[in-house]
Amino acid sequence: EAQVTQNPRYLITVTGKKLTVTCSQNMNHEYMSWYRQDPGLGLRQIYYSMNVEVTDKGDVPEGYKVSRKEKRNFPLILESPSPNQTSLYFCASSLGGQTTDTQYFGPGTRLTVL
Amino acid sequence: AQSVAQPEDQVNVAEGNPLTVKCTYSVSGNPYLFWYVQYPNRGLQFLLKYITGDNLVKGSYGFEAEFNKSQTSFHLKKPSALVSDSALYFCAARNTGGFKTIFGAGTRLFVKA
Numbered sequence: 001e002a003q004v005t006q007n008p009r010y011l012i013t014v015t016g017k018k019l020t021v022t023c024s025q026n027m028n029h030e031y032m033s034w035y036r037q038d039p040g041l042g043l044r045q046i047y048y049s050m051n052v053e054v055t056d057k058g059d060v061p062e063g064y065k066v067s068r069k070e071k072r073n074f075p076l077i078l079e080s081p082s083p084n085q086t087s088l089y090f091c092a093s094s095l096g097g098q099t100t101d102t103q104y105f106g107p108g109t110r111l112t113v114l
Numbered sequence: 115a116q117s118v119a120q121p122e123d124q125v126n127v128a129e130g131n132p133l134t135v136k137c138t139y140s141v142s143g144n145p146y147l148f149w150y151v152q153y154p155n156r157g158l159q160f161l162l163k164y165i166t167g168d169n170l171v172k173g174s175y176g177f178e179a180e181f182n183k184s185q186t187s188f189h190l191k192k193p194s195a196l197v198s199d200s201a202l203y204f205c206a207a208r209n210t211g212g213f214k215t216i217f218g219a220g221t222r223l224f225v226k227a
Contacts, residue, residue, distance in 0.1 A: 004157070031213065042120075042204060043158075043217040050213065058214055090157055100146050100165050100208075103215070105157030 002027045004106035006091050012112045013081055021076045021109050023091030031094045031101065032074040033058070034066065036087040037108075043090065049074055081113040116141045118207050120218035127195045128226050135190040135221045137205030147188040148206040149179055152220075158204060164188060175199070195225045 004025045013019055025032065033048035035058075045058030049068040063085055065077040074093075078085060089109045094101035119138045127133045139145060146165055150158040162173025169181045179190045188205060205218040 033215070035217075040123075040219055042118075042219040043206075043215075045215055048213055056213070059216075092158075100163070102148070102160045102163065103158075105150075105159070107155075107157045 004093055004104055006106040006109050010110050014114050016080050019078050023074045024072050025093040029093035030096045033092045034076045035090045038087050083113050086113045116216055118205050118216050118218040120205055120221045122221050124222045126224045129197050130194050133192050133195045135203050137188045139186050139207045141207045143210050145207040145209055149190050150204045152202040197225050197227050200225045
């Protein structure tokens with residue numbers, strides 16, 4: 001089954017404790033992206049990647065890192081999480097480098113930073 | 115700054131009645147426009163998109179959207195709402211040649227039986 005998977009689905013952590021949220025897709029998509037969803041703000045793009053070793057900042061990259069060492073994986077790293085990073089996070093992928101491509105979303109990761 | 119606006123936080127409609135979820139955009143050039151739907155505890159699912167051509171776009175589950183360039187709008191419509199259409203709907207835009215995606219804040223649709 002074609003899908004985007006994220007782990008963990010739920011995470012409660014404390015301020016300053018480094019964490020990684022994994023994202024993997026099995027559709028051989030070139031483009032991958034991370035979003036955070038907050039009430040009243042919709043989805044805001046954190047980082048995106050056009051292909052292996054090619055990443056770029058979205059609208060809210062501060063406090064986050066990403067890497068794209070393999071085509072299928074695009075982990076989101078919070079080196080020193082803070083409470084304002086409590087949010088619902090979505091990973092998405094799309095086929096290629098066309099702006100018109102539809103994005104496929106993972107199920108989401110709900111992160112709470114105490 | 116570029117933005118996508120969904121002016122209604124919530125839309126209520128009776129089952130069988132037509133529904134409209136509004137979206138306006140402020141994006142330079144000729145953007146590509148998308149509608150996604152989110153059911154509880156799920157990721158977003160693609161409904162439809164406007165690339166070019168016919169201003170009326172048909173998508174999944176009987177939804178359609180009307181692109182209006184002069185009003186910079188891309189409203190989502192359905193002739194006859196179902197209770198199962200109740201969900202959170204997001205409008206999104208991408209610049210031609212760019213890969214950032216701008217989402218609206220979302221509109222919650224309630225369809226009452």
